[in-house]
Amino acid sequence: MSKPTIEKITVIGGGSTYTPELIDGFIQHEPDLQVDEIALYDIDEERLNIVGGMAQRQVQYAELDTKVTLNLDRPKAVDGAKFVLSSMRIGHMAARILDEKIPLKYNVIGQETTGPGGTFKAFRTIPVTLDIAKDMEKYAPDAWYINFTNPSGIMTEAILKHTNLNVVGLCNNPINTIAAMAEAFHVEPKDVFLEWMGLNHVNWVRKVYIKGEDVTQQLIDNLEKMVDIEEMPKIDPDLVRTLGVMPTYYLQYYYFHPQRLAEAKAAEKSRGQVVLEVEKELLKKYADPNVMIKPPELAQRGGARYSEAAVNLIMSLMLDRRDVQIVVARNGTSIPDLDPDVSVEVPCVVGAHGVTPLSMGRLPESIRALCQHAKAWESATVKAAVSGSRRDAYLAMLQNPLVPDYPTAVKLVDEMLEAHKQYLPQFFKK
Amino acid sequence: MSKPTIEKITVIGGGSTYTPELIDGFIQHEPDLQVDEIALYDIDEERLNIVGGMAQRQVQYAELDTKVTLNLDRPKAVDGAKFVLSSMRIGHMAARILDEKIPLKYNVIGQETTGPGGTFKAFRTIPVTLDIAKDMEKYAPDAWYINFTNPSGIMTEAILKHTNLNVVGLCNNPINTIAAMAEAFHVEPKDVFLEWMGLNHVNWVRKVYIKGEDVTQQLIDNLEKMVDIEEMPKIDPDLVRTLGVMPTYYLQYYYFHPQRLAEAKAAEKSRGQVVLEVEKELLKKYADPNVMIKPPELAQRGGARYSEAAVNLIMSLMLDRRDVQIVVARNGTSIPDLDPDVSVEVPCVVGAHGVTPLSMGRLPESIRALCQHAKAWESATVKAAVSGSRRDAYLAMLQNPLVPDYPTAVKLVDEMLEAHKQYLPQFFKK
Amino acid sequence: MSKPTIEKITVIGGGSTYTPELIDGFIQHEPDLQVDEIALYDIDEERLNIVGGMAQRQVQYAELDTKVTLNLDRPKAVDGAKFVLSSMRIGHMAARILDEKIPLKYNVIGQETTGPGGTFKAFRTIPVTLDIAKDMEKYAPDAWYINFTNPSGIMTEAILKHTNLNVVGLCNNPINTIAAMAEAFHVEPKDVFLEWMGLNHVNWVRKVYIKGEDVTQQLIDNLEKMVDIEEMPKIDPDLVRTLGVMPTYYLQYYYFHPQRLAEAKAAEKSRGQVVLEVEKELLKKYADPNVMIKPPELAQRGGARYSEAAVNLIMSLMLDRRDVQIVVARNGTSIPDLDPDVSVEVPCVVGAHGVTPLSMGRLPESIRALCQHAKAWESATVKAAVSGSRRDAYLAMLQNPLVPDYPTAVKLVDEMLEAHKQYLPQFFKK
Amino acid sequence: MSKPTIEKITVIGGGSTYTPELIDGFIQHEPDLQVDEIALYDIDEERLNIVGGMAQRQVQYAELDTKVTLNLDRPKAVDGAKFVLSSMRIGHMAARILDEKIPLKYNVIGQETTGPGGTFKAFRTIPVTLDIAKDMEKYAPDAWYINFTNPSGIMTEAILKHTNLNVVGLCNNPINTIAAMAEAFHVEPKDVFLEWMGLNHVNWVRKVYIKGEDVTQQLIDNLEKMVDIEEMPKIDPDLVRTLGVMPTYYLQYYYFHPQRLAEAKAAEKSRGQVVLEVEKELLKKYADPNVMIKPPELAQRGGARYSEAAVNLIMSLMLDRRDVQIVVARNGTSIPDLDPDVSVEVPCVVGAHGVTPLSMGRLPESIRALCQHAKAWESATVKAAVSGSRRDAYLAMLQNPLVPDYPTAVKLVDEMLEAHKQYLPQFFKK
Ligand SMILES: [Mn+2]
Ligand SMILES: [Mn+2]
Ligand SMILES: [Mn+2]
Ligand SMILES: [Mn+2]
Known part of the structure; x- marks a missing residue:
């Protein structure tokens, strides 16, 4: 059988420093999947050229039969796409820095996903996204919109409620947590099954199964002895025992707000400022015509396994694999404590027909x-x-x-x- | 037709300084209702004697054909009662003062009903209440338990979930709000109908009808011009407009926590300490054999219209009036956003069959x-x-x-x- | 206090033989309620004149200060009405006879309310009703539409879903059942409280309270010994015991379909044909200028206590009585086993603000x-x-x-x- | 990697004529799965010997490393099992014949799964099943109980509600429908995804996807032109168009009851009688020591693809495949129109952790x-x-x-x- 082929994937925010990570994902999966065109779209011509050039060198160096195109015209970029991946930042890092800095004055942590920063990032991004949706309804009506843009749960809900697009929201938090569990139990990620419940960045693991065995209580009893779980570094084992379920990474901002606030106030630079510097360094590398593969510094940028999550999702949507992946989707009746038309992050069956959440039942x-x-x-x-x-x-x-x-x-x-x-x-x- | 008769009403916490208020209520309603015995029960013999003596003089002075008995033996006090009214304070005012003071250290207002104080008051009171329930199941199984004890929503829920008693929770917040609305619109309280939704002390008015006319928007638009609404003194009109419904009195602790916290910290005395002094004065009056009617200072104690609410409720339960009163009851399907077995404070039909909530629908x-x-x-x-x-x-x-x-x-x-x-x-x- | 006044009540289907019953209702309530105009509207001029003439004589004879007007122009009839009462039959009795006769060929009882006849009566009547609604939205937007027209549950739901009118559906089944219960227990109707659940003509009594006492089990145990309960003549006591709740009159067509079908087939005349003859006799009486009061034969027509139900409803809507009446209204959250936007027949609080169902909870x-x-x-x-x-x-x-x-x-x-x-x-x- | 191994599978009703079909299923899957012991249990020693002997010859002939044991002692049969498969018939075929014959007298088709026969088959079988459950709770508490016994939805619900077993109900209707769809669209069964909703034998297909494409409307429009769909032979295309979804095989008894009743009355023999004769012939074959493979006549017995469904299920439970299979399971929140604790037949994710229904949403x-x-x-x-x-x-x-x-x-x-x-x-x- 010939290799499955995607004629065109469009990347909104193609000038993002993440793009080489994504390109690398397609390079890794080249044996399973042929992508004819990756259309990078951005409004910032300079960055598009730098990052796009890097992407083109990556593909060339890996000897992929894939064309990477650079686009400033959005309708053209979107036209004929099978998948549109979105990862954008309206107002650039400067806006994020404001999102993070202003709330500190009022004793609230900014947090660009679960805090006031998230509200404002959404305010800036939703109108642009609804415009993109109009382009897609015209030029690529059957395409899947895969949202990486934070706050991913809010963005996905806006698209679900205000457009006719096929949409899935994505985050690397689930895949990273699975990897951490696999490590803790010395098994492969595929041996881990999580009853993951809640919203993007506001979620908990109700049950952990390793090869079908329920190890939740064992995990809760031994949290201190476990290897450091990357995704839950700041979660107090005592809190886990009190809740009876495991909060994931971002919940530290809710359960330990005063501490996180104090740290943010004490920090010399906000996360946005740190990232800004990382990005400057990355862009320098990308601009170097001798750099042919994604630089190791990219790992510091914070998007571990994003490309893996994205390629997994695309493969299942394309190849009708109907496997279970934890993504952001319309709730329906998955969690009856929330309305059917909101977005949730839960295990879903992903196939060519779409994304169907499992029935997760009531939240504890x-x-x-x-x-x-x-x-x-x-x-x-x-x-x-x-x-x-x-x-x-x-x-x-x-x-x-x-x-x-x-x-x-x-x-x-x-x-x-x-x-x-x-x-x-x-x-x-x- | 002869006047309806209640053989026996028992007051748990009969030594409370509220008792003369309650007695006064029965005196006011003497033309409609004959009460043969009011059994005051308390564990504090001294207070029981002082307050009980006062109650006996009130009844005598009003020439009521009602016997007021003083009881230290609970089963005997409860035996044969048709109504058991509960208004107690385990640990006395000293415990309340701790409930209010300790949280301030952690920058949380104590609040004995909606804050940490409420949690601890409930922790102290629920076990005692479940003991009383056992007495009632034995000696007065068909009696109505009317709960005044705060936090009234939590107490009522504990009784609903852990006993077989007929129970209603009561608060003067609804009846006071109705009176304030009547005043604002220059009508009688009976002309006011409120779509009151939520929990005891955590509730909102979705709609205000005056003689059947929906005046909600008119009220929201003119909040500043309205006479001072006693029950909503500290609620910002702008908040009301943002919510689109009217929060009631106690919600100031949630919507304006930092301000209330600052005031509590700045206050020389906690509310408990103030009340303690008011109570001392009241008890002095009650001990005076020449005082035959409830003293005016009682109004400062904070229970305006409690006896009116109580007598209204008892009259409807007894006389099968099936009128609408806002009380604390089992939710059932009244508010589908909350579980059926929890307590809510909503308009209910009150008759001899019991208390049936109106279907209020989803919370805004x-x-x-x-x-x-x-x-x-x-x-x-x-x-x-x-x-x-x-x-x-x-x-x-x-x-x-x-x-x-x-x-x-x-x-x-x-x-x-x-x-x-x-x-x-x-x-x-x- | 002066007597409350309704400026205008409009009767759609004013030429109905029921009209004198309704007029009689207003005559009986004259001490409590002043009606300035009763506007009878019909498309059948001859009947309107006969029935209208009768109505005018009734009012005159009773010395009411009420004008009865006859109207063939619908907008004019509706203009300025406070209440619009609808009782119409599109296609007259001839259509009903078809509704009842045709299904018999296919071994189905026609039944103009709960059977195929009900479907077709609704098909004929709903479009006309939606037209009336348009007139009302224009000429009497705040009026209450009180629906007597069968199938009352379906008609009410059509109006709820497809118009902006204030609507209540009415049936005499509840009030008749209450009267029967009062008789059985030798009390007044006001002493009876029923947990009535379901739809118009498809309903059950879950609990019967007499002066607040739950007599349901007593009733179920003694059904045979009870006086004949008018509203449940054909209900097998054994069925009641099997269900644990009491089915009301019309459920005989569901629980005993084959028997009712056999009777209908065996009957010389369908119910419609019988009524047609009764009506002929009634119209003869109505046409007689010497007949000044509703003739006793009207009782045979089958609408016992309809006018009482109607006047009760109007009085509470007008006078803001907020008492409990069993009527047809939007479900909301009253019965969670049915969708919120459908019509149900349940106990409701009726006041000037409108009609609010009690929270009845899940159907057994x-x-x-x-x-x-x-x-x-x-x-x-x-x-x-x-x-x-x-x-x-x-x-x-x-x-x-x-x-x-x-x-x-x-x-x-x-x-x-x-x-x-x-x-x-x-x-x-x- | 070594082949996964099941130490022991127990078959309740091992003397069933289906057993050789099941054995054949394990023979077909021998390359993927090692079964150490298949313990056949029955109360009928003669049949157990005949069918068990056949099973032993099948295994021997296929050179499987599997021991087939014959058991009359139930605790021993169950002890240590990883899977218990149940396919039993209390009262044998004689009882089924009564289930089918008696209702005909009352003009009701007997139908041993969806009619009165189903009720009585369940009445006979549930007590025995709850006894088996007690053995399992003692001797094989972690085993999966896989129910083939009809009425499968009712049996599964009884086990869910009254035992602590891990249970899945199974029917070949879904797998057969998938096969029929694959044939109709000239694709492989794996390319078909069905939104299958409802109960065992009372279900509908809301959507049909072929390789992810929604072909539902195409199918509905072309039902007459489609190849004969084995599982829907008697469903009128016009009914499908009226419903907008596709009813499956057994719904003919509801939608076309009078016709099926007439046929059943006209039939010389009931289905039970026909099967009785088929079984006699089969048992003769099974008793023949020269017959080493399942005889072709078995196909007439009516259990097409049952062993395939069973082995698929066991493989996923064992190997943690987490693929989607349509089985009978606890509803949870899959279909919110039904209570959470009832059984439904819907697509489920099947893995070593158990069986999790997809969120199917409201029934049309x-x-x-x-x-x-x-x-x-x-x-x-x-x-x-x-x-x-x-x-x-x-x-x-x-x-x-x-x-x-x-x-x-x-x-x-x-x-x-x-x-x-x-x-x-x-x-x-x-
Ligand atoms: Mn994320
Ligand atoms: Mn209160
Ligand atoms: Mn009726
Ligand atoms: Mn089956």
Whole structure:
């Protein structure tokens, strides 16, 4: 049988420093999958040329039969795509730095995915995404939109509620957690099955199975003795025992907010500033015509296994594998404590027909309210991003689990709307 | 037709300074209702004698054909009662003062109903209440248990889940809000109909009808111009407009926590300390054999219209009036965003058959998550109070909407368990 | 206080032989309620004059200060009404006779409310009703539409789903059952409280309370010894014991279909034919200028206590009484086994604000599926009546609990569509 | 890697004529799976010897390294099993013949899975199954119970509700339908993905995907032109178009009851009688020591692809394949129109951790009520089988979709209870 072929994959935000990671993913999977064209699209011509040049050298060096094209025209970039991968940052790293810095003044950690930063990143990005959706409905109506852009749960929900696209949201948190569990139990990742429940970046593992054996209690009892679990570095074993389920990485911002806030305030640079410097170094490497493979420094950028997750997803959607992957999708009846039309991150069967969540059942009582609270924030954020109403924005911010009271919500919104004004036309129409 | 007669009403916590208020209620309703015996029960003989003496003089002075008995033996006090009214404070005002003071150290307001204080008041009171229930199941199995004891929503839920009693929880917040609305619109309280939704002390008014006309939007638009609404003194009109529904009095502790916390820290005396002094004065009056009617100072004690609410409820339960009253009852399907077996505070039809909630429908999105969050705290508090498990106590505290993080929850529980140790045997059994 | 006044009540189908019953109701309640105008509207001028003349004499004879007007112009009839009462029969009694006769050929009882007859009566009546709604939205937008027209549950659901009217559906079955229970227990109707659950004409009594005492088991145990219960004449006590709840009158057609079918086949005349003759006699009386009060023969017509139910409802809507009445209303969360937007017949609080169902909770398992099945038929009937799709009509008929199989459903629809063609333009557009 | 090994598989009803089919399944999968022991258990020693002898010759002839043991002692048979396969018939074919014949007198088709026969087969089989469960809880607590015994949905629900076993229910209807679809579209079975919804033998296909393409509408439009679909031979294309989804094989008894009834009445022999003769012939073959492979006549017995379904299931449970199979499992939140604790037949992920249903969402309106109705019958049947209450039996029978009225339900139960008295001790205890 001949190798399955994808005629065209489009990358929105192709000038991202992640792109060489993604390209590397396709290079690794070359034996299983032929990609005819990877169309990189960006609005920043300079970066597109630097990163795109790097991508072209990677492909060439690996002797792939794949054309990498650089595109500044979005309809053309999207036209005929089978998959559109999105990883963008409206306002660049400068906007992220504001998202992270402003909230500190009000004793709230910025957090660009689960905090006030996430609300504002979504406000900036959703309108652009809905525009892209219009292009896709016209030029690539059957394509899959694979969202990497954070906050991934909010972005995916916006697309589910406001477009007709086929969409899946992706995060490397599940695949990294599986890898960590595999390591802890000295097995292969494929031997790990997780009952993963909740939202993107707001999720818990209810059960861990190793080769079908339920090891959850064993894990909870021995957390201190386990090898360091990369994805749960700052989670207190005592908290795990109290909850009876395992919170994942990002929940540290909710369960340990004051500590994380104090660290953020004490830090010389925000995460955005650190990344900005990493990116500068990376772009220098990418610009070097002698660099033919992704540089090791890319690992510091923080997207471990993203390309693996992406290629896995694409392979199953394409080849109708109907295997189980943990992705962001429409809830339906998977978790009955949340509305059917919201996005959740749960194990799903992924095949050519689409993405079908498993029936996960009710959230355990120890985590239910926090998950509902975070989802209310997410859905309110989608609503405000689309309506452009300042009151809706207050309501979204008020419902973020990190925001302690109404006056703080109002101050955060007022200052952040002003700071990001140029990227938020929907809030400033007359 | 002869006047309806109640053979016996028992008051648990009969030595409470509220008792003369309650007695006054029965005096006011004497034309409609004959009460043969009011049995006051307390564990504090001295207070029982003082308050009980006052009650006996009130009844005598009003020329009621009612016997007021003083009881230190609980089974005897309960035996044959048709209604058992509970208003008790395990650990007296001293315990309340601890409930209010300790949390301030951790930057959390104590709040004896919706905050950490509520959790600990429930921890102390639930075991005693379940003991009373055992007496009632034996000596007055068909009696109605009318709970005034705070936190009323949590207490009512504990009784619903762990006994077979007929129970209703009561608060004066609804009746006071109705009175305030009547005043604002220059009508009688009976002309006001409120779509009141949520939990005891965690509730919102979705719609206000005056003589059947929906005036909600008019009210929201004119909040500043309205006469001062007693029950919503500290609620920002802008918050009301953001929510689209009206939060009631106690929600100030959630929506304006930092301000309330700052005031509590700045206050010379905690609310418990203030009340302690008011009570001392009241008890002096009650001890005076020349005082025959409830003293005006009682109004300062904070229970406005409690006796009116209580008598209304008793009249409808007795006379099968099937009118609508806002009380604390089992949710059933009234609010589908909360589980059927939890307590809610909603409009209910009250008749001799019992208390049936109206179908209120889904909580508006702007308030849903906070209500679910607070209910998770309430239900976790009931669970921990019964289990006596320290982990369950952490989980309850962690889910209180005022508690910012896990380490704070742990510290609060550890210190408060120690402080109240003598009243919390369930947490210290070997 | 002056007597409450309704400026105008409009009666759609004013030429109905029921009208004098309704007029009599207002005469009986004259001390409590002033009605300035009763506007009778009909498309049949001759009947309108006969029945209208009778109504005018009734009012005159009773010395009411009420104007009875006769109207052939619908917008004018509706203009300014506070209440619009609907009781109409598209296609007259001749159509009912077809509804009852045709199904017998296919071994299905016609039944104009719960059987195939109900589907076709709804098909004929819904489009006319939606037209009336348009008039009301224009000329009487705040009026209450009180639906007497059968099948009342289906009609009410059509109005709820396809108009903005304030609507309540009414049936005399609940009020008659209450009267029968009062008689059986030698009390007043007001002493009876029923947990009535289900749909119009497809309902059960879960609990019977007499003065607040639960007498359900006593009733079930002594059904044979009870006085004949008018509303449940043909219900086998053994069936009641099997179900554990009491089915009401119309359920005989479901639980005893073959017997009722055999009787209908054996009957010389269908119910419609019998009523036709009763009506002829009634109209003769009405035409007699010496008849000033409703004739005793009207009782045979079958609408016992309808006017009482109607006046009760109007009084509570007007006077904001907020008492409990069993009417047809939007389900909301009253019965969670049915969708929120369907109509149900349950106890509701009726006040000037509207009609709010009590939270009735889950249907007992012994009746749940039949109720869901009947509701599926009702909702499918509404859908087909509006769409005019023959397939939708098949689907509605297939889901009627009396229809045994698909081929029968198809034959019933095909023959009945043809028979009623002139009244079903929606099914015959090109 | 060495071949995965199952130490022991136990077959309850090992003397069934199906057993050689099952043995053949293990022979076909020998390259992938080593089975050390197949323990056949039966109460009928003669049949066990004949069928068991055949099974031993099959294994020997195929040179399998598998021991086939014959067991009359159930605890011993079950001890140490990893999988227990159940395929039994309490009362043998004689009881089935009664199940099929008696209802015909009352104009109801007997139908041993979806009709009155199913109720009585369940009444006879559930008590025995719960006894087996007790053995398993003692001697093989971690084993999987794989239920082939009809009515498979009811049997599975009984085990789910009344035991602690790991259980899956199995039917060849899904695998046969997939095969038929593959044939119709000229693809491999693995290329077919079905949105299969409902209960065992009461199910519908909402969507058909071929290699990920949704071909549902294409299929509905071309039903007449399609090759004969084995599993849907008697389904009218017009019905499919009316429903908008495809009913599967056994629904002919509901949608076309009168026709199937007429055929059953006209038939010389009931299905049970036909099978009885087929079985006699098969047993003759099995008794012949020269027959070493399953005889072709076995195909007539009606269990096409059963062994394939069974081996597929066992392989995934064992090898943690986590692929999607359509089996009978606990609903959970898969279909929210049915209760969580009932059994449904839906696509499930099958792995070593167990069986997790996909979130299928709400049943389409066109089929919802019938599915709920059939499930009410199933659950009431489980309840009556366990309680042994005659009233519960009436209630179960009354809720079967084929039973037209209450008197018929009573007569069916009374006569069938008497006829099967010896196998129904639970209904005849004093
Ligand atoms: Mn992520
Ligand atoms: Mn209160
Ligand atoms: Mn009626
Ligand atoms: Mn089967």
